[in-house]
Amino acid sequence: MAIGPLEPLVAARYARYEPPPRLCVSDWLDTHRILPRGYPSPAQGPWRTSRTPYLREPFEATADPGVETVVLLFSSQIGKSEMLLGSLLYACGVDPGPAMIVLPTLELAAAMSTDRLAPALRSCDALAGKLGSPRSRSTDDAIHRKRVGDATITISGASSPASLAARPVRWLCCDEIDLWPAGTNEGDPLAQAIQRTAAFRRRKIIMASTPTIKGASRIEDWYEQSDKRKLWAPCPRCGERFVVEWHHVRWESGRPETAHIECPSCKGSIEDSERAAMFAAAEWKASEPEVKKIRGYRAWAVVSPWRRLPEIVEAFLEAKKQPHTLKEWINLTRGESWEEPGEKVETNTLLARAEPGDWLAALPARVRVLTCGVDTQDDRLEVLVVGWGMGEESWLVSRELFPGDPANPHVWKELDETLERKWPHEDGGALSIVCTLVDAAGHKTDGVYQAVRARHHRRVFASFGRSGGEKGMLVSPPKQLKTSFGPVIRYILDVDALKALIHGRLRIPARQGSGTIHIPTLGAESLVNELTAEVLRTERNKYGVPSKKWIPIRDRNETLDCLGMALGALRVMAPTPGGFARLAEMAAAKEGAEPKPSERRVKRWSPPQ
Known part of the structure; x- marks a missing residue:
């Protein structure tokens, strides 16, 4: 054809x-x-x-x-x-x-x-x-x-x-x-x-x-x-297939190099060198x-040919020291979602842990660095000075309030007395505040910009809180803004992550160690109420997408915000543990300890009526 x-x-x-x-x-x-x-x-x-x-x-x-x-x-x-x-x-x-x-x-x-x-x-x-x-x-x-x-x-x-x-x-x-x-x-x-x-x-x-x-x-x-579907791998000893989960990983106490997988059927020990062949023979089952x-x-990471079991165990032992690092490990290594331990931190538990002592007269021995967070309101400045030790152990050293319009230079001059003070140390000498972040959101942005610009030489910077931060970072790199007062340095803080980090640390039961937050007995009830003034809840937006949001349950949350900014100020100066050690050496004051002033032109913070 x-x-x-x-x-x-x-x-x-x-x-x-x-x-x-x-x-x-x-x-x-x-x-x-x-x-x-x-x-x-x-x-x-x-x-x-x-x-x-x-x-x-x-x-x-x-x-x-x-x-x-x-x-x-x-x-x-x-x-x-x-x-x-x-x-x-x-x-x-x-x-x-x-x-x-x-x-x-x-x-x-x-x-x-x-x-x-x-x-x-x-x-x-x-x-x-x-x-x-x-x-x-x-x-x-x-x-x-x-x-x-x-x-x-x-x-x-x-x-x-x-x-x-x-x-x-x-x-x-x-x-x-x-x-x-x-x-x-x-x-x-x-x-x-x-x-x-x-x-x-x-x-x-x-x-x-x-x-x-x-x-x-x-x-x-x-x-x-x-x-x-999950991956069912055969045991090299008995041949029974099982889904390898974290609870199947075993090791001798204090010896992560002994990490191995235990078969749930025969209780046999599967060495790390046998993992590759084990997962090569694995099958997906629905x-x-x-x-x-x-x-x-x-x-999760146990299937990866690039990860060794001892490394996974070592990372876990380090991560479990603090809630936020454990959360990251569970997400990134185990491939599981993080479940918050509770809707809110119990205030009675925190009040029972409040500690006596006058930290204004002498900073505790483990305090190595001081930072400050300043929350601006229309009629006042709310201030929190925080002491930091190794592992970001923290002490709420001084909570202060300065009445006045943030657009008025007078209120900032009163704040200067706190920022310039030499804080006596228990071991002798004194420490100065190494960095301060000031909330620039709200109705008084121009007043804040003008004030921090004049104090850049003392590392006083503007900050904005934003859900999710900038590109997911807890603290963004500094950005120089052009303002009518001249260039102003500004940082973006991930407020959701900071609040989650603080709430996780408030749940640490230990009275000392990495991440622990020390609360003084003086004003403890109001401090605790403001630290726990928000809870994390799951809500669906108008598109039906679930997300976690911080919901206020009390009117006053300034201490929570100030502590977040003080932590942000620490991360500005020392983003890594090695950086903290160097910062602590730099911050160690060589001057003799100043006597505590008997009279100050500062209205000391008092619980709201």
């Missing part, structure tokens, strides 16, 4: 609509993917899925036509970002279509694009010749948009609604969704991103994140909607097999 002149054209046209070939994703990556020199990975060279065998099945799920959404509830640094990138490479090479990868912020998206995505695309031989030149001005290889043959990849930030809007996509990769904002002016960014895939019947949605807070974890919510379209995977 003769072939008409139009048949090849028609065949070529309809070939575009044929389904993609059924290929094994991990085999395709093993064949075509290269990790170039300098790539942020423990290994360079040809990609080998056999290094991380637990990623093999999640990779295949992204090519399974019966699976629409893949959820990765993974701890940190075990391959979730490489899973997203590998899926994008496969999509561009085998099943091209519009794709989008979304990170918490545009800054993180740009870093991902530059450090990971661009090198991964350039080094993949199956995509050779399909990329724009990185040296050209073409938009085909821009930071936030890349064209790969017939596919386009948009790199977006969840905090930027504009970067998510009006972009229909078939492949959607969402990274670290627990760090995404709960809502923007356009709504829930995750719902907005998923809506971009609505027009495609063969859409693929991949979500990956390390969990954060119990009850406010997006990735945990999605995992609960999935078929909930606890909710009736769920078909959402495939969920949960794994």
Whole structure:
């Protein structure tokens, strides 16, 4: 039969609509993917899925036509970002279509694009010749948009609604969704991103994140909607399969180098050197097999070939010393959400721990550094001077109030008496306040800027509290603002994280040691009431997204705010433990101790009536 002149054209046209070939994703990556020199990975060279065998099945799920959404509830640094990138490479090479990868912020998206995505695309031989030149001005290889043959990849930030809007996509990769904002002016960014895939019947949605807070974890919510798969590994001794959890890790007291896994069936000891072979033979099993379209995977650091059990145990022993470091370890290493120990700190417990002594007359022996936090109100300055020891052990040394309008220079001159004072030390000599942060939010911002600008030489700086801080940092780097009074140095504080850190330390039962907060008996009731004036509760916003929020239960919370700023001031001067030791040496005053003044032009703080 003769072939008409139009048949090849028609065949070529309809070939575009044929389904993609059924290929094994991990085999395709093993064949075509290269990790170039300098790539942020423990290994360079040809990609080998056999290094991380637990990623093999999640990779295949992204090519399974019966699976629409893949959820990765993974701890940190075990391959979730490489899973997203590998899926994008496969999509561009085998099943091209519009794709989008979304990170918490545009800054993180740009870093991902530059450090990971661009090198991964350039080094993949199956995509050779399909990329724009990185040296050209073409938009085909821009930071936030890349064209790969017939596919386009948009790199977006969840905090930027504009970067998510009006972009229909078939492949959607969402990274670290627990760090995404709960809502923007356009709504829930995750719902907005998923809506971009609505027009495609063969859409693929991949979500990956390390969990954060119990009850406010997006990735945990999605995992609960999935078929909930866990990794079942065989015991090298008896052959029985089990899910390796933290409670299966054992070690001799004080000897983390003896860490091993104990089989729950035969009680046999599985050495660290046997882990790789054990997890190479592991299988993913679903606890909710009736769920078909959402495939969920949960794994933690024990599966990683890059982590040793003794290192994991050593990190745990160090982290458990303080609640905030334990929280980070549970999130990042165990891949579990942190459950707050209670809605609020019991005031009676704190009052029972209040300590006698006149810390104004002589600072306790373990105090090495003094900082100050100043909360500004319309008619007064609320002040807290805090002493710090090793491990951020703290003493609430002096709580003061200065009546007056913060726009009036007179009230700041009275504050100077506190900031310039030499505080006598129990061991002799005296300490000075090394840094002060002043709240610049509210109605008196200009007055604060003018006041702190004149006191920069004494390390008195402006600060703003913000939920989530700046890029997730507890204390931001300094920023120099241009004001009508001249340049002003300002810091951004993550107020939610500071309050959580303080409340965690208030729960420390020990009477001394790292993180302990010492409260004086003088004015203890009011101090405690203000420290516990807010509680952390889970609330759903108008988009239905759960998040943790600090809710006031009392009118006065100035001591809590001031302590947060004093801690921020310490982190400004000493962001690391080594930095604290050097700061303590610098702060040790060589002058003789000053006698306590009998008369001061300061109204000493007293409990509100």
